[in-house]
Amino acid sequence: MNKQQMDRIHTGKGFIAALDQSGGSTPKALEQYGIKGDRFSNEDEMFGLVHEMRTRIITSPAFDSAYILGAILFENTMDRKIGERYTADYLWENKGIVPFLKVDQGLAPLDNGVQLLKPIPDLNGLLKRANDRHIFGTKMRSVIKEANPGGIRSVVEQQFEIGRQILSMGLVPIIEPEVDIHSADKSKSEQLLKNELFEQLSALDKDAKVMLKLSIPTEDDFYRDLIDEPHVLRVVALSGGYEQREANERLARNHGLIASFSRALSEGLTAQQSEEAFNGMLSRSIRSIYEASLT
Template sequence: MTKTSDQHAQMHTGAGFIAALDQSGGSTPKALGLYGVDANDYDGEEAMFAEVQKMRERIILADDFSGKKVIGAILFERTMTESINGKKVPDYLWENCNVVPFLKIDKGLEEENDGVQLMKPMPDLDATLQAAAKAGIFGTKERSVIHIAYADGIEQVVAQQFEVARQVIAAGLVPIIEPEVNIHSETKAAAEDILKEVILKHLDTLADDQNVMLKLTIPDAAGLYDDLADHARVVRVVALSGGYSTDVACEKLSQNTKMIASFSRALTEGLQRSMSDAEFNKALGTNIDKIYHASI
């Protein structure tokens, strides 16, 4: 098998979860704050990204961060060109950890309209995708947000996601379509029902050689997305933690047997820069173990 087919097989049937290590400009200060790095500890954006890269590197170098439980990892665009032990991060992930690398490609969210937030324009997307393919990236991730159960808004989100997905597929990569439903929405369950039907409609428009992954908020109705997981054009359905604690996210995920985790904040919960390597690795290993068992 080729590298790409090995990675595809791992994402389609591998036991484990996807680590979301793609904190971007807006979410980085909060992620660093939870890690024990105050905004006063760094000066400017470059120093901030250097601090979060140190955190990501510490996670990736931990013994439990391997393809035995972590089958994929989503990277921020800057991370794609960073190195660990003299090797570019995407290559290090696959060759040293047996973890499939993905790239976050969205540039953030538009203001809310029709109860949703669409993705901001990505004028340099083709160049980004070419660079990603050259760097050994397997797939991409792009996020929108749904706040209320309004069919027109949800259709706009899914249509935009599939438009971008086709561009990603044309570049030889596998897109993770992420129309997040806000966990605090008063119409969350109704929004999820609409979202499922709209996604199914758009999946049926894909050609036989066009495959996608889906990253969805853990639904209120257990098993709601099983039909999506079974669709011929879907490689895997993964779950975002959406602000739930690690324990709550894992408990909810365990009720959805055809979804695996793709957690960010829940993965790093409790990790502190001040920890010794032994303490850090133990805490991370505990989180990895919880998320892994909820995913299999």
């Protein structure tokens, strides 16, 4: 494991950029970027277009390590190059930004108020490739829609079971049990979730380090004690469907919590923009998310 990257993620100022839209969410991401479905006829063309979008973001002068600590990639993006370098190498060697990889294969159907992770075929093989591609850590997303104690327990147990497998391969897992921001009992779900997270963290080996990616809590500073937990390298927040302005306002009220935004990061960016307009919009977004992550 790269100690320089570990130190940067643990103590650096900035946020994590989420550039990990996968097969299911890519068409919507492209549509928001101004590329309609009639521009591609198969997955290869679709992933080529989204890689062009991500390359434009990553190579922009606005995408700067002064504001961004790390970036989460999709598997297809990890296997592609920016210029002569694989994407993760370009991020670290050219930009000083730590590369992460989304490893989940999407969500299982709703059961007990939650959506678990689908099975991840040959996860060890994927983790070996991630090491070969110089990836620092991984990310996997489950969703909590109701304050169901058994469902929430199953989400956290599954996340940490897979997290231990990731740790055994020398990578840092980002545990992401998202609480749906539209949930009618969101605050109750957050309390149940926090209790389960503490139970699983207490069972980790002494030197094990994980990251947590959580919805911005209903109660400000609700996750402060998780941020201070010795096994937790960093707690980052997803935007969860909030528009950028609201996500930033909510985030800024939570001390020690930093952003890991996707939709809120790329908000307003389109393929049709000039380079000047694109870079200007991206710069304003990055700086506003950075400022909200400093509190």
